Structure formats: C-alpha cells, structure tokens
Amino acid sequence: MRLRAQKIIGLVLGGMLALGAVAATLRAQQTDRAKEIGGKLLCGIGTPLCDCKQILTQCNHVGCRNSAGMLKTLDAAIARGDSETSIIQGFVAEFGTAVLSEPSKSGLNLLAWYLPAATLFAGLLLVLFVISRWRKRPPLVASGPAVSSEISPEMMARARAQAARETQD
Amino acid sequence: MDLFGSFALILAFICAVYAFVGGIFAIRTRHPLLVKSTRQAGIATCVLIFVATFSLEYLFFSDNFASAYVVSHSNRDLSTFYKIAALWSGQEGSLLFWSFLLAIYVFSALLAYRNKNGELMPYVGVVLAGVQIFFLTLNNFVASPFKALAVPGAGGAMNLVTRADGNGLNALLQYPEMVIHPPNLYSGYTGFTIPFAFALGALLARYPGEKWIHLTRKWTMIAWGFQTCGILLGAHWAYAVLGWGGYWAWDPVENASLLPWLTGTAFLHSVMMQEKRGMMKVWNVWLVFITFLLCITGTFLTRSGIVSSVHAFAQSSIGNWFLGFIFLILLTCFAAYFKNRDYLKSENQLDAMVSRESSFLFNNLILLVSCIAVLSGTLFPVFSEWLSGSRISVGAPFFNKVNIPIGLLLLFLTGVGPLLAWRRTSLESLRRNFAWPAMTGLLGGGVAFALGFRQMYSLICLTLCVFVAATISMEFYRGAKVIRARSGATFLASSIDLTMRNTRRYGGYIVHMGMVLIFIGLAGVAFNKDVQKDMQPGQSMQIGQYTLLLQSMDSKPEKNYTAERMNVEVLRDNKEMMMLYPERRHFPTSEQPGTMVAIYSTLKEDLYVVYAGQSPDTQMPVIHAYLNPLVKWIWFGGAVVVLGTLVALLPNRKSVLVLAAVQGTSRQVLPGQALAQSISPTPAMREGRD
Numbered sequence: 026m027r028l029r030a031q032k033i034i035g036l037v038l039g040g041m042l043a044l045g046a047v048a049a050t051l052r053a054q055q056t057d058r059a060k061e062i063g064g065k066l067l068c069g070i071g072t073p074l075c076d077c078k079q080i081l082t083q084c085n086h087v088g089c090r091n092s093a094g095m096l097k098t099l100d101a102a103i104a105r106g107d108s109e110t111s112i113i114q115g116f117v118a119e120f121g122t123a124v125l126s127e128p129s130k131s132g133l134n135l136l137a138w139y140l141p142a143a144t145l146f147a148g149l150l151l152v153l154f155v156i157s158r159w160r161k162r163p164p165l166v167a168s169g170p171a172v173s174s175e176i177s178p179e180m181m182a183r184a185r186a187q188a189a190r191e192t193q194d
Numbered sequence: 195m196d197l198f199g200s201f202a203l204i205l206a207f208i209c210a211v212y213a214f215v216g217g218i219f220a221i222r223t224r225h226p227l228l229v230k231s232t233r234q235a236g237i238a239t240c241v242l243i244f245v246a247t248f249s250l251e252y253l254f255f256s257d258n259f260a261s262a263y264v265v266s267h268s269n270r271d272l273s274t275f276y277k278i279a280a281l282w283s284g285q286e287g288s289l290l291f292w293s294f295l296l297a298i299y300v301f302s303a304l305l306a307y308r309n310k311n312g313e314l315m316p317y318v319g320v321v322l323a324g325v326q327i328f329f330l331t332l333n334n335f336v337a338s339p340f341k342a343l344a345v346p347g348a349g350g351a352m353n354l355v356t357r358a359d360g361n362g363l364n365a366l367l368q369y370p371e372m373v374i375h376p377p378n379l380y381s382g383y384t385g386f387t388i389p390f391a392f393a394l395g396a397l398l399a400r401y402p403g404e405k406w407i408h409l410t411r412k413w414t415m416i417a418w419g420f421q422t423c424g425i426l427l428g429a430h431w432a433y434a435v436l437g438w439g440g441y442w443a444w445d446p447v448e449n450a451s452l453l454p455w456l457t458g459t460a461f462l463h464s465v466m467m468q469e470k471r472g473m474m475k476v477w478n479v480w481l482v483f484i485t486f487l488l489c490i491t492g493t494f495l496t497r498s499g500i501v502s503s504v505h506a507f508a509q510s511s512i513g514n515w516f517l518g519f520i521f522l523i524l525l526t527c528f529a530a531y532f533k534n535r536d537y538l539k540s541e542n543q544l545d546a547m548v549s550r551e552s553s554f555l556f557n558n559l560i561l562l563v564s565c566i567a568v569l570s571g572t573l574f575p576v577f578s579e580w581l582s583g584s585r586i587s588v589g590a591p592f593f594n595k596v597n598i599p600i601g602l603l604l605l606f607l608t609g610v611g612p613l614l615a616w617r618r619t620s621l622e623s624l625r626r627n628f629a630w631p632a633m634t635g636l637l638g639g640g641v642a643f644a645l646g647f648r649q650m651y652s653l654i655c656l657t658l659c660v661f662v663a664a665t666i667s668m669e670f671y672r673g674a675k676v677i678r679a680r681s682g683a684t685f686l687a688s689s690i691d692l693t694m695r696n697t698r699r700y701g702g703y704i705v706h707m708g709m710v711l712i713f714i715g716l717a718g719v720a721f722n723k724d725v726q727k728d729m730q731p732g733q734s735m736q737i738g739q740y741t742l743l744l745q746s747m748d749s750k751p752e753k754n755y756t757a758e759r760m761n762v763e764v765l766r767d768n769k770e771m772m773m774l775y776p777e778r779r780h781f782p783t784s785e786q787p788g789t790m791v792a793i794y795s796t797l798k799e800d801l802y803v804v805y806a807g808q809s810p811d812t813q814m815p816v817i818h819a820y821l822n823p824l825v826k827w828i829w830f831g832g833a834v835v836v837l838g839t840l841v842a843l844l845p846n847r848k849s850v851l852v853l854a855a856v857q858g859t860s861r862q863v864l865p866g867q868a869l870a871q872s873i874s875p876t877p878a879m880r881e882g883r884d
Contacts, residue, residue: 079443141566
C-alpha cells in the first residue's frame with residue numbers, strides 16, 4: 026500500500042516536472058516569437074505618452090509609459106496563439122500603419138525600398154561610362170623643355186617611379 | 195550680464211553685416227584699407243560672440259534665475275560640470291553654442307591667412323560672414339538665449355521676475371559624455387563651413403589651380419575628426435544611458451549626423467584625385483557644397499520638428515529659417531557654378547580601368563549611395579504623408595537591410611584601394627598584392643565560422659575585416675622593411691619612421707584600421723542575447739555563462755538626484771566575479787527619471803545590466819540583462835580612427851628625399867633646371883610634401 030502511494034506521488038511529481046519543462050519551453054518559444062513579432066513594431070506611435078519610436082521589444086527608453094502596455098497586448102496575443110499577421114493587423118488597426126517598423130513592400134513604399142538599389146545601379150553605370158570616356162581621352166603632353174639626352178629614359182623612369190612610390194597616398 | 199551678452203550679440207551681428215557688405219565692396223574696389231577693415235570686422239564678430247557665450251555661461255554659474263534660459267535648464271544643485279553642458283541643452287543656447295564654435299573656426303582662419311592668399315581671402319571672408327549673419331539673426335531675433343524671465347501682469351504688461359531655483363537640466367543630459375559629445379558633433383558640423391567658404395570663394399574668385407584644396411584639406415580633416423568623435427561619443431552615450439542595449443537606432447537625429455560624415459569622407463578621398471591628377475574638380479566642389487548643405491539640413495531636421503525623435507528639440511517655427519537658408523545656399527552655389535563652371539574644367543584622363551583612380555570613383559559612389567539611402571529613409575515618412583496622406587515609419591530594420599550590404603562593399607573597397615597603383619595596375623601586381631591578404635581573409639572567415647559565427651553578413655564582415663587588416667599590415671610591413679634594411683632600426687621604430695615620413699598616407703591607413711575594428715564590433719550585433727526577469731532579492735537569473743544574483747536593493751541620495759540601486763553579484767561558472775550596480779535615478783527638480791547601466795566589458799563581450807524599474811504586475815524589480823559580443827571593439831576602433839586623423843594632420847618629418855636627390859643629380863648633369871621642369875608635370879612629384 027505504502028509502495029503504491031510512493032509510486033503515485035512519484036508519477037505526479039514526474040508529471041509536474043515534465044509539465045513545468047514543457048511550460049518553460051513554451052514560454053521561451055513565446056518570448057522568441059514576441060521578440061520576432063515585436064521587432065516588426067515600433068513603440069510610442071500616435072500616443073502622447075512616449076514618442077521614442079524604438080523597436081517595441083528593444084524599447085527600454087527611460088520614462089517610456091507606452092511599451093509596457095503594448096508588450097502586454099503582444100504577449101496576450103501570443104499566448105492566445107494568434108497568427109503573426111493577425112497580431113500585426115491588430116496593432117495596425119489600433120495605432121495605424123506608422124506602428125510598423127519598416128514600410129510595407131507595396132505602392133508608394135516601394136520607392137523607399139528600391140531607391141537605394143536604383144541609385145547604386147545608376148551610379149555604377151555612370152561610373153563605368155565616365156571611366157570608359159576618360160580612358161579614351163588622349164594623355165596630356167607635359168609642357169616644358171625636353172629632357173636632356175644626358176639623362177637616360179631608364180633613369181628618368183626610375184626617378185619617377187621612386188617619387189611616385191614615396192609620395193602616393 | 196544678460197544685457198551685456200545681448201548687447202555683444204547685437205554688436206556681433208552689426209560687425210558681421212559690415213564684414214559681408216564691406217567685403218563685397220572690397221572685392222569690387224580692391225581697396226586695401228577696405229579689405230583690411232572687413233577682415234578686422236570679421237575678427238571682431240568672433241570676439242563679440244565669445245563674449246556673449248561666456249556671458250551666458252556666467253549666468254549659469256552665478257545661478258541667475260532672472261534669465262528664462264537659465265531657469266529652464268539649470269538649478270542650484272546642478273554641479274559645475276553640468277552647468278557647462280546646460281549651455282547647449284536647449285534650442286537658444288545650442289544655437290549660440292553653434293555660433294561660438296563657428297566663430298572659433300572663422301577667427302582661426304582669418305588670423306591664419308591674414309597675410310596670405312590675398313586674392314582669395316576677401317571672398318572667403320564674405321562667405322563666412324554670410325553664414326555668421328544667418329546664425330546671429332537666429333541668436334538675436336528668433337531664439338535669443340538672453341530673454342529675461344517675465345510673467346504677464348495686470349493690464350497685459352509683462353513683469354520681470356526672479357525665481358528661487360530653476361527647473362534643472364534634462365536628466366538624460368546629466369552624464370559626463372553629454373559634456374563632450376555635443377561640442378564634438380557641433381565642431382564637426384561648423385567645421386565644414388571652412389572648406390565650404392574656400393570652395394565657394396575659389397569658384398567666385400576663379401582662383402587658379404588646386405590651392406583651395408591644399409588650404410582646406412586640414413580644416414576638412416579637423417571637421418571630419420570632430421564629426422567622427424561626436425558620432426561615436428553619441429553612440430556610446432546612447433549605449434550607456436538609454437538602457438536599450440544598443441548604440442545606434444537609426445533615429446533621424448543620429449542619421450542627420452551621419453549624412454555630412456559620409457559626404458565628408460567621400461570628399462577626403464576624391465580630393466586626392468584632384469591633387470594628384472587634376473581630376474574631378476566639379477565633383478569636389480559639389481561634394482563640399484553638399485556636405486555643408488547636409489550639415490544645415492541635419493540642423494533643420496533636429497530643430498524643425500519635421501521628423502520626430504527622442505533627441506530632437508521641441509517643435510518650433512525655427513525650421514522655416516533653416517529652410518530659407520538652405521534655399522539661399524543652393525541658389526548661391528548654383529549661380530556661382532553656372533557663372534564660373536568653365537574654371538572647373540578638369541584634366542580627366544584615365545590610363546586603365548584597374549587603378550587607384552577607379553577605386554576612388556567607386557568609393558565615392560558607395561559613400562554617396564549610402565548617404566542617399568539614409569537621407570531618403572529619414573525623409574520618406576514626411577514625403578509619404580505629403581503624397582498619400584498616410585503616416586508610415588522607417589525604422590532600424592529598413593536601414594539595416596539597406597545599409598549593411600553597402601557598408602560591406604565599402605569595407606571591401608577599403609581593402610582593395612591600397613593594393614591598386616595610381617594610373618595603372620598590372621594583372622601581375624594585382625595577383626601579387628591580392629594573394630596574401632585574400633588568403634588571410636578567407637582563413638579569418640574560416641576561423642570565424644569555426645567559432646560559431648554563422649550569420650551571413652557577420653561572416654562576410656569578419657572575412658573582409660581580416661582581408662582589409664592584412665592589406666594595411668602589408669603596406670606597413672613593406673615600407674618598414676625598406677627603412678629597417680637601410681637604418682637597422684627595430685621594426686616598430688621603422689614603422690613609426692615610415693608613418694612620420696608620409697603622415698597623410700599612413701595616418702589614413704591607421705584610420706582604415708580603426709574602421710576595421712569598428713566593423714568587427716558591428717559584426718557582433720547578430721549574436722546579441724537578452725533576458726528580462728522580475729526578481730526579488732536573493733533570486734538569480736542566467737544569461738550566457740553568467741549568473742546574476744540580486745543581493746539587495748538600496749537607495750543613495752545624491753546632491754541633484756536620488757538613486758535607487760540594485761546590488762547584483764555576477765558569477766561565472768558558479769564562481770564569484772564581481773558586483774554590478776545598475777541604478778535608476780530620480781531628479782526631483784525636473785520630475786524626470788534616468789538610468790545608469792552597469793556594464794562589464796571585455797573584448798569578447800559586454801555584460802550589460804539594466805534596472806528596468808518595477809513590474810506593474812508583480813511590483814517586483816525588473817532586471818534586463820544583455821550579452822552583447824564585440825562591442826568594445828567599436829570604442830577601441832573609434833580611438834584608433836581619432837589617432838589616425840591626428841597622425842594625418844601632422845606635418846611630414848622629412849620631405850621626399852628622392853626629388854632632392856634627382857634635382858641634385860640634375861645640377862651635376864644638366865645646366866639649369868631642365869630635369870626639374872621636365873618632371874614637374876608628374877602629379878606625384880608635384881605633391882612631394884604629402
């Protein structure tokens with residue numbers, strides 16, 4: 026009888042430990058998920074409480090009275106098992122599109138995304154064009170009296186090379 | 195003293211107007227007395243601005259609470275150290291501080307060149323006076339720091355009053371770095387006025403040759419050095435004070451400081467093309483114009499309220515003044531350019547695609563693209579609201595996605611540039627120069643991979659860092675080896691000798707090495723970890739290999755604030771290591787909270803502990819701990835960048851011996867100066883002193 030009671034207690038304790046471990050893992054996953062989703066949201070949008078506009082999960086701005094409430098909402102949504110899209114849509118509905126930490130990849134916002142790449146591409150073409158044009162130009166002829174025949178071309182080339190080596194940046 | 199300061203500012207304004215108008219007449223008439231008197235008016239303007247600034251500081255030190263500005267930004271218990279910083283803590287004082295720093299530059303330039311460059315200096319003086327007039331207009335008529343404290347009395351009349359104490363300094367500004375960060379940053383912003391004035395002056399005067407470039411190189415480097423220091427100190431302040439575990443949040447005000455730094459960096463590189471090869475004259479002039487414009491644009495963004503930021507000053511109508519000034523500068527620059535653009539005709543001619551010249555072109559392109567990416571991202575919310583009516587945000591994830599690849603490209607070019615020769619690089623030399631650094635870089639990347647760096651950008655970054663460090667080390671090694679062979683000195687002494695013989699070149703390499711260290715630090719971001727926990731005394735938490743045990747909480751009253759402190763014992767592998775004391779501060783005069791982060795910093799990682807207040811749910815103290823790898827490399831790299839800048843500012847120990855030797859030979863061999871004349875068109879020799 027006593028052995029059986031010990032077995033039951035053992036099983037219950039084991040079960041509790043296992044449940045605890047599962048809960049801890051779930052909490053860790055929730056935290057990771059909260060960090061991931063929170064990374065796509067900004068704190069302090071459209072509220073007079075704080076205008077820090079920091080990434081929500083990174084917002085530890087001194088005196089911020091906004092992030093705690095937003096994080097609570099986020100944690101609650103994650104605990105309910107809401108999808109990322111519905112969580113983000115919920116925040117957009119409450120705070121507007123400005124709550125998103127980066128512009129969406131649609132409409133006018135595409136300009137923000139493509140402008141740097143377009144500038145780089147256009148700039149590359151321009152630089153290549155400039156280089157090819159400058160290469161086609163005839164080299165400048167140095168003015169001044171001709172070099173005396175007493176200095177050999179090799180000696181002059183050596184002097185120039187040495188000077189160029191020691192003076193270049 | 196407030197009347198004294200106010201009077202000094204008015205007089206400074208009058209002197210600046212005289213220096214501007216008189217300067218224009220002096221240029222037209224070329225009357226030597228008028229030229230001299232306008233220069234002296236420029237110097238007097240600066241002296242009067244110094245007087246006004248010291249007057250305002252005196253009001254702070256004497257606790258003069260009849261002054262509205264002092265009441266708003268100081269209190270009796272504020273330490274002397276922070277009373278210095280109170281000067282630039284508000285809109286009005288910071289604008290006066292801007293004028294003060296500008297006056298230091300103008301004063302130095304006018305004195306340094308008072309008997310030199312007679313053709314150019316009147317133009318430079320006019321441009322400088324024009325810029326000073328704008329800021330003195332703000333100081334006198336728009337945002338005067340010398341307003342007396344007044345309250346409305348009976349009949350609507352204003353009665354002057356004196357308060358017993360002030361509101362105190364913003365809690366976030368009461369940190370030692372805030373006493374040195376703004377002066378550095380402002381010195382950077384204002385410093386770019388000098389190259390701007392010389393560039394515009396040279397264009398207006400059609401000043402011959404590249405002399406304006408030579409004259410402004412050191413001024414540009416000084417401004418760039420201050421800007422770099424200011425940006426890094428600001429990043430360190432954000433890291434140590436704001437308590438969010440990071441140092442750069444791509445906030446609009448942070449971005450504003452980065453923009454002129456990027457174009458200034460581009461100018462410091464492209465300027466060599468003009469000096470060595472007489473190329474890119476138009477580009478260089480416009481780079482200086484753009485850099486100055488970005489300095490003013492940055493100030494406009496910070497002070498107009500057009501973009502919201504935790505760092506910005508309160509929204510005010512002052513933005514319209516800056517907008518008008520930006521428009522005026524643009525108009526002047528375009529007018530000067532279109533009138534005298536023939537003066538900027540360049541000797542643009544390239545020998546080969548693979549050359550140092552090409553690498554500078556690509557370097558400039560990448561820096562400018564980065565500048566456009568940051569500027570467009572910063573201003574996009576404003577344009578989006580104008581065009582579509584909807585507010586959007588452009589936060590750190592956007593800037594990281596766009597700028598990380600650009601930064602890596604730039605890092606690659608930093609390594610490639612020194613391997614390429616001016617004019618032409620043969621395939622053979624390319625192979626010879628690239629082989630060792632490339633192999634070292636790949637090996638470095640392999641080691642990083644083995645150590646667990648699996649994030650793509652971090653891995654590429656570390657590989658490139660090793661590659662660039664190898665190219666720079668190789669440059670030092672090759673040069674020092676030659677000197678060592680001749681002198682027999684140690685390798686270190688030979689390296690120092692090498693550096694001092696060509697401070698500009700090797701100072702530049704030291705700056706590049708500093709940037710490599712900064713990039714190593716940035717590569718660590720991908721591996722940041724953080725844990726937050728509500729804890730009672732006696733409880734502990736784990737982060738990485740560290741255990742944080744909250745031993746107790748205490749309260750520590752200080753003169754100007756009360757600190758609520760956590761006493762946290764740090765254990766590593768269950769062995770006692772040290773105590774950390776993160777705290778929250780309460781400033782009673784301003785009713786503001788503040789934090790003091792506790793950081794245990796090593797080259798490997800920072801253990802960063804924040805007392806994040808009390809949990810609203812459990813009422814328990816919340817501890818937020820971060821493990822940030824490699825952060826210390828950023829601050830160390832910053833120090834190396836500053837060191838390199840200082841080295842590059844030093845004069846060369848010896849001028850180039852080869853030229854003297856060849857000239858000496860020419861005297862023996864040639865009658866006259868035929869050889870010297872024949873080699874003078876070679877740009878490399880023309881710049882012998884660099």
